[in-house]
Amino acid sequence: MLNLTLKEITQLAGGELNNEKFEDLVINDVSIDTRTLNQDDLYIPIIGENFDGHKFIDSAIMKGAKAIFSEQGKFVKDDFPIIYVNDTTEALQDFSSKYRQSLDIKIIAITGSNGKTSTKDLISKILEEKYVVSKTIGNLNNHIGLPLTLLKFNKDTNIGVVEMGTDGFGQIEVLSKIARPDIAIITNIGDSHLEELKTKENIAKEKLHIIDYLAEDGVFYYNLDDPILTSEYKKLNKNIRDISFGKDPKADYRLNIIESNNKGSLFTLNDDFYNLTLIGKHQVYNASVAIAVAEEMGIEEDKIKHALLENEASSMRTELMNMNGFDILNDSYKSNPQSLLTALDTLSILDGYRNKIAILGDMLELGENEEELHRNIGRQIDPNNLDYLLLFGPLSKYIYEEAVKVMSKNRVFYFDNKDKLVDKAKYIIKRGDIVLVKASRSMHLEEIIESLGNLTL
Numbered sequence: 001m002l003n004l005t006l007k008e009i010t011q012l013a014g015g016e017l018n019n020e021k022f023e024d025l026v027i028n029d030v031s032i033d034t035r036t037l038n039q040d041d042l043y044i045p046i047i048g049e050n051f052d053g054h055k056f057i058d059s060a061i062m063k064g065a066k067a068i069f070s071e072q073g074k075f076v077k078d079d080f081p082i083i084y085v086n087d088t089t090e091a092l093q094d095f096s097s098k099y100r101q102s103l104d105i106k107i108i109a110i111t112g113s114n115g116k117t118s119t120k121d122l123i124s125k126i127l128e129e130k131y132v133v134s135k136t137i138g139n140l141n142n143h144i145g146l147p148l149t150l151l152k153f154n155k156d157t158n159i160g161v162v163e164m165g166t167d168g169f170g171q172i173e174v175l176s177k178i179a180r181p182d183i184a185i186i187t188n189i190g191d192s193h194l195e196e197l198k199t200k201e202n203i204a205k206e207k208l209h210i211i212d213y214l215a216e217d218g219v220f221y222y223n224l225d226d227p228i229l230t231s232e233y234k235k236l237n238k239n240i241r242d243i244s245f246g247k248d249p250k251a252d253y254r255l256n257i258i259e260s261n262n263k264g265s266l267f268t269l270n271d272d273f274y275n276l277t278l279i280g281k282h283q284v285y286n287a288s289v290a291i292a293v294a295e296e297m298g299i300e301e302d303k304i305k306h307a308l309l310e311n312e313a314s315s316m317r318t319e320l321m322n323m324n325g326f327d328i329l330n331d332s333y334k335s336n337p338q339s340l341l342t343a344l345d346t347l348s349i350l351d352g353y354r355n356k357i358a359i360l361g362d363m364l365e366l367g368e369n370e371e372e373l374h375r376n377i378g379r380q381i382d383p384n385n386l387d388y389l390l391l392f393g394p395l396s397k398y399i400y401e402e403a404v405k406v407m408s409k410n411r412v413f414y415f416d417n418k419d420k421l422v423d424k425a426k427y428i429i430k431r432g433d434i435v436l437v438k439a440s441r442s443m444h445l446e447e448i449i450e451s452l453g454n455l456t457l
Contacts, residue, residue, distance in 0.1 A: 006083065012098040015069070043057065045060075061080065070088070100153070106159050110162070114336070114338055120161050132158045143171065190337065191336045195367040260280070267284045276309075281345065324456040328449055329436040343436055362439060377402075379403075387411065391403075393443055425448070429457070
C-alpha cells in the first residue's frame with residue numbers, strides 16, 4: 001500500500017498536477033492495465049510498440065480510477081486529477097526508483113540465465129523467518145514489471161527480493177539504476193537470448209550491469225563454477241565486496257551434493273549439512289546462494305534449515321504434479337540448452353517410476369546457432385535414462401533427427417500438431433509413469449498438460 005498523496009507522487013515522478021485542489025488525494029496502488037484496475041487505483045497509460053494506454057483512459061475512469069498519468073497533450077479533463085509527464089514509462093520508472101529510495105528497505109536483486117525465480121523464492125522463504133519480505137510476483141522483471149514490483153512494497157517491508165530479466169543490451173543497467181540493490185546475485189550464464197546478445201560473453205557482460213548501481217556497502221554473489229561469468233567479472237576489476245559459491249574448492253561457499261532424488265537433495269555447504277525439498281541438483285546451487293545471503297542477513301542456521309524443508313516449486317518450474325495414475329514433471333515455463341539438460345538429469349534421478357517420458361518443445365531466442373543447439377540436445381539424449389521422447393515444434397525436429405540415431409524409432413516421435421502429440425502421449429502413458437514437459441514459454445506446452453489432466457489410468 002503506497003499511502004501517498006498526489007502531490008508526493010507528482011514530485012517523485014517529476015510531473016505536473018493539473019490542479020492544486022487534487023494534491024491531498026491519497027493513492028494506495030497503481031495499475032497499467034484497465035482489465036485488472038481496481039477502484040481508486042492510479043492509472044498509468046504505458047505506450048508500447050503496438051499499443052497506447054492513453055486510448056483506455058476513459059475506460060480507467062469509468063472503472064473507478066482515482067487519478068491518471070498522461071503525457072503532455074494526450075488527455076485533457078479539467079475536473080479530474082491528471083499528472084502530466086513527458087514520458088509515462090520513464091515517469092513510472094522515476095516514480096518507483098525514488099519511492100524505493102524513500103523506504104528504509106534492503107533490495108536483493110537477482111539475474112541470470114536460469115534459476116532466478118527459484119532463487120528469489122528460496123531467499124524470500126528463508127528471510128521471512130526474521131523479516132517482513134516482499135518479492136517479485138510472477139515474471140514482473142523488466143523495465144515495466146520491476147517498477148510495478150517496487151511500488152507494491154510499503155513502509156513495513158524490511159527486504160525486497162526482485163528479479164531482473166533481459167533480452168537485449170542495456171536493459172540490466174536500467175533496472176539496476178531503478179532498484180539500486182544492496183545485494184546483487186548472478187546465478188549463471190546460459191544460451192538464453194543469444195538471438196539479441198549473440199555470445200555468452202555478451203550475456204555475462206549484460207548481466208554484470210546489475211552491479212552498476214550496487215550500494216557502496218553492497219555485496220555481489222556469483223557462481224564460481226560458471227567460467228564465462230567468472231572471467232568477465234574478473235575483467236571488470238571492480239572494487240566491491242563479492243562472495244562466490246559453487247563446487248570449486250576456491251568458492252567462499254563450497255557445495256557438495258551427497259544425494260538427490262524424488263524427495264529433494266542432501267548436500268553440504270562449507271561442510272554443514274542441509275536438506276532441500278525442491279527436486280533437482282540445480283536447486284542446490286539456488287539454495288546455496290540463498291543460504292549465503294541468509295547468513296549475511298543474520299538468520300540462524302536452524303531457521304535456515306527449517307525454511308529449506310518448507311519450500312515449494314513455483315508453478316511450471318520443475319513442479320511435480322500428481323495426476324490420475326501417473327506424475328508430470330512440469331517445467332514448461334521456459335527452456336534453453338542448460339535448463340533442458342538439467343531437467344532431463346532431474347528426470348533421470350527420480351526413482352520408482354515404470355517409464356520415463358519426455359515431451360519437449362522448441363527452445364527459442366537462441367540466435368543463428370539454434371539448429372545446432374537443438375541437434376546437440378538430441379545427441380545428448382541417454383536412451384538408458386529415457387523410455388520415450390515426444391517432440392513438438394519446427395526446431396525440435398532437429399532434436400528428433402539426432403535422438404533417433406541413439407533411440408529406436410518406436411521410442412522417439414516428432415509432431416507438428418499438439419493434438420496428435422497428446423493422442424500419442426495418452427496411448428503411451430501407463431500407470432506409474434512420469435512425464436517431463438518442457439519448452440520455451442511461447443510454445444504453450446501447458447496446453448498439453450491440461451489435456452493430459454483428463455487422462456485416468
